[in-house]
Amino acid sequence: MAELQLDNVTKVFEDDEGEIVAVDDVSLDIDDEEFLVLVGPSGCGKSTTLRMIAGLESVTSGTIRLGDELINDKRPQNRDTAMVFQSYALYPHMTVRGNMAFGLEESTDMSDDEIDQRVTDTAEMMGIEELLDRKPGELSGGQQQRVALGRAIVREPAAFLMDEPLANLDAKLRAQMRTELQRLQEDLGVTTIYVTHDQTEAMTMGDRIAILNDGVLQQVGTPLECYHEPANQFVAGFIGEPSMNFFEMELEDGRLVGENFDYELTDEHREAIDGTERVVLGIRPEDIVVDNTDDDTHTYAVTIDVVEPKGDENNVHLTFDPDDEEPETFVATVGGMRRVAAGDRVDAEIPSEAIHLFDARTGDALH
Numbered sequence: 001m002a003e004l005q006l007d008n009v010t011k012v013f014e015d016d017e018g019e020i021v022a023v024d025d026v027s028l029d030i031d032d033e034e035f036l037v038l039v040g041p042s043g044c045g046k047s048t049t050l051r052m053i054a055g056l057e058s059v060t061s062g063t064i065r066l067g068d069e070l071i072n073d074k075r076p077q078n079r080d081t082a083m084v085f086q087s088y089a090l091y092p093h094m095t096v097r098g099n100m101a102f103g104l105e106e107s108t109d110m111s112d113d114e115i116d117q118r119v120t121d122t123a124e125m126m127g128i129e130e131l132l133d134r135k136p137g138e139l140s141g142g143q144q145q146r147v148a149l150g151r152a153i154v155r156e157p158a159a160f161l162m163d164e165p166l167a168n169l170d171a172k173l174r175a176q177m178r179t180e181l182q183r184l185q186e187d188l189g190v191t192t193i194y195v196t197h198d199q200t201e202a203m204t205m206g207d208r209i210a211i212l213n214d215g216v217l218q219q220v221g222t223p224l225e226c227y228h229e230p231a232n233q234f235v236a237g238f239i240g241e242p243s244m245n246f247f248e249m250e251l252e253d254g255r256l257v258g259e260n261f262d263y264e265l266t267d268e269h270r271e272a273i274d275g276t277e278r279v280v281l282g283i284r285p286e287d288i289v290v291d292n293t294d295d296d297t298h299t300y301a302v303t304i305d306v307v308e309p310k311g312d313e314n315n316v317h318l319t320f321d322p323d324d325e326e327p328e329t330f331v332a333t334v335g336g337m338r339r340v341a342a343g344d345r346v347d348a349e350i351p352s353e354a355i356h357l358f359d360a361r362t363g364d365a366l367h
């Protein structure tokens with residue numbers, strides 16, 4: 001068990017076209033026994049970060065510590081980490097037993113009997129004992145994924161490194177494995193970094209989440225902190241489904257003036273804005289009140305452009321002026337039982353206690 005510490009870690013790749021800064025000065029402390037999810041869009045540097053921790057990629061600058069040990073220059077097999085890949089990366093010619101035993105044979109001086117016992121115990125814990133004599137080609141995707149996890153667990157590493165391990169499973173199995181993985185991690189108490197591009201997975205699984213964009217760490221916090229207090233516009237737009245709506249506004253005479261509507265500010269908002277002239281107003285779809293509004297100042301007459309039924313709720317796309325050639329639209333969620341149809345004229349309230357404000361120039365949240 002150990003704490004994992006990244007200090008000013010940078011990775012620069014060089015290719016024919018020049019340099020790519022894949023990971024840019026990332027500092028991150030993962031507590032002992034913590035489940036940290038590293039999340040961000042494709043190409044933001046998640047896998048590279050994980051691969052540097054595993055030792056599969058060198059570090060251009062910065063340090064990585066596991067427990068008290070600096071591990072930058074250690075070989076992957078000497079790092080006391082176990083990685084689980086999206087592709088599972090099982091050896092096709094070996095049985096499940098062979099796959100699970102391989103790491104222990106290579107990196108420990110355990111006897112064959114001890115290894116066999118450990119493999120059997122882990123297989124039982126993972127519910128794959130009846131698969132031990134099969135080869136990966138004879139297993140379903142879900143079973144292979146379990147074996148890949150079992151192979152990491154059997155090594156009893158100080159940290160698990162998981163790179164989108166559930167990405168190849170169908171939606172139902174993925175949801176089931178999410179819960180199982182969380183329970184397993186809690187029982188085993190092994191420090192875990194879990195990489196995904198899926199914000200729902202990040203929100204539901206992580207003790208904390210770390211959000212990366214363009215190689216730069218944007219925010220580290222509990223899922224709810226990142227949802228309620230996003231550090232910047234990128235995080236605000238990335239966390240939450242459907243995404244937060246954004247409106248570009250100008251500060252004029254203490255209120256915000258936008259293309260289609262003006263917004264009255266509270267004293268608290270004005271203090272947060274502190275004279276910033278170009279402001280982005282953000283509001284989550286689930287925070288918009290459609291009809292049943294109770295604050296006239298922040299209520300606007302809008303038209304429903306499109307309705308996306310989702311069963312328990314509907315996403316309604318709203319527009320201020322449906323005749324506009326390029327209408328500014330935004331999304332609100334309403335209950336699934338509500339009768340809403342494209343073309344309906346409705347009232348939409350943007351409650352002042354639910355708005356988020358960002359500096360339009362830097363994207364930083366204004367608190």
Ligand code: ATP
Nearest residue numbers: 013015020022041042043044045046047048049197
């Ligand atoms: P995805 O979710 O698509 O896997 P990611 O967030 O894991 O993306 P990385 O695979 O870490 O992103 O890649 C980060 C950046 O580094 C990308 O611009 C990628 O093209 C680049 N990159 C990754 N590996 C190499 C390499 N070996 N050589 C050159 N560039 C690379």
